[in-house]
Amino acid sequence: MRPFTHRCGSRRQRHAVPQFSTTAFGHYIDHMGERSRDPHQYQPKIEPAHWEAIRDFVREVATQTEGHVPYSVGTVYNTMTEFALWGWQVAALPLETRAILDRSVIAYYIQVGCGQLTAAARGNRRSILLRIAEFFATIPAKRLPPLPASNPSAPYTAREQVSILSWARAQSTADRKRNAHVLLCLSMGAGLSAQEIIALRVGDVSRSGHDVDVRIREGRRRRIPILSAYADLMPDLSGFDTAAFAFRPGRSDTFVNAISNFVRRGDSGGLRPTTQRMRATWLVHHLDSCVSLSVLSRAAGLDSLDALARFEHFMAPVDADSAVAMLRGVSSSTWHP
Secondary structure, three states, rough: OOOOOEEEEEEEEEEEOOOHHHHHHHHHHHHHHHOOOOOOOOOOOOHHHHHHHHHHHHHHHHHOOOOOOOOHHHHHHHHHHHHHHHHOOOOOOOOOHHHHHHHHHHHHHHHHOOOOHHHEEEEEHHHHHHHHHHHOOOOOOOOOOOOOOOOOOOOOOOHHHHHHHHHHOOOOOOOHHHHHHHHHHOOOOOOOOHHHHHOEHHHHEEEEEEEEEEEOOOOOEEEOOOOOHOOOOOOOOOOOOOEEOOOOOOOOHHHOHHHHHHHHHHHOOOOOOHHHHHHHHHHHHHHOOOOHHHHHHHHHOOHHHHHHHHHHHHHHHHHOOHHHHHHHHHOOOOOOO
């Protein structure tokens, strides 16, 4: 095709007529096809069990805010999925708009739960969450559907705990066995969340005789003693640099799926451990052991005692005689007049 020319003042300019690109048109059609898909069929790249636990809540928020906040449905899904996962997994908050979409909760999440984001990205995420929260503040509170019956936060039974320990011992290499035992000791032995396990450094683990403690230095800072039964199983990490990660020391990032990927690769077809259920196992163990709720709340990194309420129905029943003895203070070392 010959280019055409036109005059502009005393200069001659030559312009080629643009060629029609079937490839570009195909990409355009594909792009339009993607945009035409139902945004409520959103599928995040997280563990299926995690998505199952938070899906109804996230979908309800995205559905109710559609057209009422200055963000796309996809943006709301992306933002609320990460926020709800943190709220459910780390903060142990109920999946209700009144509990999670609170300005103080949002502020704390931006401060401690978004460390991987730049300052600008954190500011943008905060703006999105605040606009969503403002929308729900203008409508009557609505209780969302309950969690699925197969609640992934249910504690493991004694038999399941034995199976998980067998899983750790059956790993194929010495490195995988060490990492599997570290995972169990930090979760079922100290109640750490997935994010805390991923971020923990070798220098944050201290040993004194048979006792092992871990220190959380970011977010909800605290020191947690590992249960004695698990302290005996905790691998010796003294051969690694103190700045190395305690779980999978060779990695260089805090990718959120570091644990689930590790577990998946070592799947032997039996019970596959999850950090949510292992943390729940630790919490319920201490509840059954009558550990002070305020002590347990601080050790678990919870904002209030209310977060422990959802684990109450997992506690072992107390027989009548033991209940009377507890109320009389027969087995207690409390002060007597």
